Amino acid sequence: MTTSAISQNGFLRFIRRIPPVYFFLILVFVGGAILDVTFADGQMVTNPTILTNILVRSVALGIVAVGQTFVIIGASIDLSVALVVSVTAVMTSFIMQGDPAKVPLAIGVVLAIGVVTGMVNGFIITKLKVNAFIATLGTTLILRGILNASFANFKGSVPRSFEYFGYGKIGPVPVSILALLIVLLAGWFILARTKYGFQLYGTGGNVEVARLSGLRTDRVLIIAHIISSLTAVLTGLFLVSRLRAGAPWIGTDGVYDLESVATTVIGGTALAGGKGGVWGTIGGVLIFSVIDTLFNQMGVNPFMKNILRGVIVILAVASYTIRSRREAA
Amino acid sequence: MTTTTTTNSSQLASMFGAIWALIKKIPPIYPIFFAIFITVGILNPNYQTMNGIFVFLRRASPLAILAIGQMMVLASGGFDLSMGSMVTFVIVGSSMLLSNDPEKALPTIGIMMCVGVLVGLINGLTVSYFKIPSLIVTLGMLLLVKGVAMYWSGGAPKGYFTDNFRVFGRGNFENVPIFGKFPIALLIMLIIAVIAYFVFHKSNFGKQILAIGDNVRASQLSGVRVRLVRTLAFVISAFLAVIAGVLLGGYGGISTNVGDGLEFQAVSAAVIGGALLLGGKGSVPNVIFGAFTLEALFNLLNLLGLPKPYKDAVQGLIIIGAVAYAAFSTRKKR
Numbered sequence: 001m002t003t004s005a006i007s008q009n010g011f012l013r014f015i016r017r018i019p020p021v022y023f024f025l026i027l028v029f030v031g032g033a034i035l036d037v038t039f040a041d042g043q044m045v046t047n048p049t050i051l052t053n054i055l056v057r058s059v060a061l062g063i064v065a066v067g068q069t070f071v072i073i074g075a076s077i078d079l080s081v082a083l084v085v086s087v088t089a090v091m092t093s094f095i096m097q098g099d100p101a102k103v104p105l106a107i108g109v110v111l112a113i114g115v116v117t118g119m120v121n122g123f124i125i126t127k128l129k130v131n132a133f134i135a136t137l138g139t140t141l142i143l144r145g146i147l148n149a150s151f152a153n154f155k156g157s158v159p160r161s162f163e164y165f166g167y168g169k170i171g172p173v174p175v176s177i178l179a180l181l182i183v184l185l186a187g188w189f190i191l192a193r194t195k196y197g198f199q200l201y202g203t204g205g206n207v208e209v210a211r212l213s214g215l216r217t218d219r220v221l222i223i224a225h226i227i228s229s230l231t232a233v234l235t236g237l238f239l240v241s242r243l244r245a246g247a248p249w250i251g252t253d254g255v256y257d258l259e260s261v262a263t264t265v266i267g268g269t270a271l272a273g274g275k276g277g278v279w280g281t282i283g284g285v286l287i288f289s290v291i292d293t294l295f296n297q298m299g300v301n302p303f304m305k306n307i308l309r310g311v312i313v314i315l316a317v318a319s320y321t322i323r324s325r326r327e328a329a
Numbered sequence: 330m331t332t333t334t335t336t337n338s339s340q341l342a343s344m345f346g347a348i349w350a351l352i353k354k355i356p357p358i359y360p361i362f363f364a365i366f367i368t369v370g371i372l373n374p375n376y377q378t379m380n381g382i383f384v385f386l387r388r389a390s391p392l393a394i395l396a397i398g399q400m401m402v403l404a405s406g407g408f409d410l411s412m413g414s415m416v417t418f419v420i421v422g423s424s425m426l427l428s429n430d431p432e433k434a435l436p437t438i439g440i441m442m443c444v445g446v447l448v449g450l451i452n453g454l455t456v457s458y459f460k461i462p463s464l465i466v467t468l469g470m471l472l473l474v475k476g477v478a479m480y481w482s483g484g485a486p487k488g489y490f491t492d493n494f495r496v497f498g499r500g501n502f503e504n505v506p507i508f509g510k511f512p513i514a515l516l517i518m519l520i521i522a523v524i525a526y527f528v529f530h531k532s533n534f535g536k537q538i539l540a541i542g543d544n545v546r547a548s549q550l551s552g553v554r555v556r557l558v559r560t561l562a563f564v565i566s567a568f569l570a571v572i573a574g575v576l577l578g579g580y581g582g583i584s585t586n587v588g589d590g591l592e593f594q595a596v597s598a599a600v601i602g603g604a605l606l607l608g609g610k611g612s613v614p615n616v617i618f619g620a621f622t623l624e625a626l627f628n629l630l631n632l633l634g635l636p637k638p639y640k641d642a643v644q645g646l647i648i649i650g651a652v653a654y655a656a657f658s659t660r661k662k663r
Contacts, residue, residue: 129656130649133408133464134600138649141593145642258468271462303480310473314466318459328460 019268021283024319028287032294040297050293052174057289059176060235061259062282065267066187067231068260069281073191074224075204075273076125076132081232081260082251083143084117088236089246090147093156100159110233117143118229122222140257147248154245166242176238183231187278190227200224204273232256255309262313263288265320287316356615358602362622369625372632379509385624387499387512388580391573393620394518395591396598397525398569400616403599404529405562406542406608407456407463410592411470412570414478415448417588419574421478423494424486424583431491438494441571448474449567453560463563471592479585486583498579514576518617521569526613528565538562542608590641597644598623600651623647 036044043050064081071078088110095106117139124135168175191197202210203217211217235256240246261271263284269276291312295305321328370376376385395412402409419441426437452470456463497517501510529535537558540548549555577587602619604611626647627640 124649124653128649128653130652134596134648134652137593137596138645141641141645141648143645145638145640145645148638148641149636255472258465258472261465262469265465271465301480303476303484306472306476307480308476310469310471310476313472314455314459314461314469317461317465317469318455321460321462322458328456328462 019280059180062285064235065260065263067228070224071228073204078228079136079257080140082257084232085236085251088233089240089250092240093246098157100161114229114233118226122225126218154247157245266316365625389624390514390518391576393617394573395595396620398566399595400599400604400611401562402566403604404611405538409566410467413588413591414471414474415570416574418478420578421486434494445567445571449564453563457556495579498576
């Protein structure tokens with residue numbers, strides 16, 4: 001990408017390859033900065049801590065949105081991510097109980113939960129032929145039932161050493177941002193450089209054609225769902241390391257289901273599947289973080305925040321779908 | 330079915346064949362409902378009385394109304410996930426508007442109905458003209474409507490519902506011949522069911538909804554005004570959510586979490602009642618019994634002593650099972 005920027009022609013081509021969401025991001029950031037300087041203390045542009053916080057705020061949503069991008073490219077959807085985040089957060093702190101020796105056990109257990117959830121989702125969708133939305137809604141309800149029946153409040157805690165994931169820094173760079181970057185690069189690599197990536201685009205583009213040309217589409221989709229659940233587990237681990245203990249409402253309060261879908265769509269991944277990528281998605285995530293930070297700067301009422309979030313999700317998605325010729329349902 | 334001694338065996342066989350054909354036509358939801366309801370009745374003798382059955386029906390009526398609305402949208406190929414928030418909005422908003430004054434009960438309900446129509450219009454127009462899938466639109470609306478309710482009330486609604494507001498949800502007609510007490514909520518549900526039956530099964534509009542759900546492009550080409558019909562389906566759904574909200578508020582009083590998850594219950598009820606997800610199929614009576622079945626099942630879980638959150642888990646299993654069953658049986662037909 002950097003080599004193409006050398007010549008004038010190559011530079012234009014590079015610009016054109018940037019997902020349009022980044023121009024929106026610049027627009028939102030400049031608009032937000034102007035609002036912040038005019039109506040609040042203007043720290044959004046002057047205070048580096050707040051600038052870094054925009055990125056840290058992006059970590060939780062960003063990681064899970066990468067997984068969501070995978071399933072949406074496969075023309076599926078995963079609404080169970082919010083509950084997987086909650087289950088991970090609760091189970092992690094419940095198993096660890098502040099004991100550093102139990103960290104590997106806890107991580108192993110939640111990763112296993114993630115793999116199983118993803119496999120169950122993928123299996124219900126591909127083998128039982130249940131609509132992806134309903135299937136993952138169903139697993140959401142099942143997870144929620146079990147979780148709420150077992151835990152009512154913050155349970156256990158994570159040891160100090162585990163908080164490194166949420167608060168640690170390598171030099172000036174927070175560990176969490178590095179983690180997001182690694183997930184992003186891994187996501188990009190799988191989608192753009194591996195055989196599996198091409199299979200996923202093929203399956204999402206037209207499942208019948210992909211199947212007839214010899215792809216094992218069921219397996220491709222099941223793997224996409226496992227990836228999605230695993231990213232939700234990572235988000236859960238990050239959140240519990242920041243909050244120091246897990247509660248059952250962490251995932252649902254963060255609206256990770258709706259927001260991960262919305263940021264993916266804003267980033268240019270079509271809900272119909274077959275196209276898109278993680279770089280667009282992270283642009284959408286950054287937009288949400290900038291807006292969130294702006295709300296905090298301006299001291300917006302928390303209930304009002306939810307109202308505005310609803311409006312922004314709808315408008316942002318509309319700016320992409322309005323040009324499509326197909327009737328939505 | 331008169332029994333004659335001269336019936337020969339082949340006639341008998343054909344008669345049984347005809348009866349069997351009739352039995353096979355009965356949707357599975359009815360035997361399932363009666364099996365669950367009779368189990369509940371055996372475990373809890375309260376349900377063996379006329380009074381107990383009416384108490385059950387009164388409690389199930391709001392869900393049945395929600396399920397009818399949800400089915401209209403499902404049949405057209407969409408989802409309405411803003412229903413539960415709408416119920417919360419009606420309950421919280423009514424408590425703000427009423428301010429404990431009985432005079433304001435009817436105007437309050439009127440205003441809420443207008444809000445319902447407005448929300449339905451926004452849902453439908455956004456889906457139709459911005460071409461956003463309804464699941465995203467109505468999930469966004471879920472956040473928005475609940476946010477407005479909480480913002481308006483500051484998170485904690487004050488006051489109480491006046492008796493003339495609550496009567497719709499918990500009142501009874503006394504001394505009705507044969508029945509004794511007859512719940513007002515049940516009557517409202519039945520009136521809605523009859524209207525919905527004619528709208529959905531007997532009118533052009535109903536056929537157009539099904540046509541859109543079955544194949545948008547084909548119905549468009551044959552002259553169905555897709556956007557209008559689809560928008561109306563969302564308006565009906567939101568309007569019925571308002572009515573269900575008034576009934577639930579009357580039944581349970583003021584609370585900010587009555588509506589939580591109701592949209593999923595409505596989808597579940599509609600799905601077990603045989604409304605095909607992603608459109609093209611639906612039946613008003615079946616969906617009502619879908620709602621009754623769900624309510625009876627919740628009662629059963631309660632009687633078995635399972636903790637409340639398991640309601641969610643069971644519901645999740647039911648939705649997946651019902652949709653998988655529908656997918657399986659339609660594949661078999663092909």
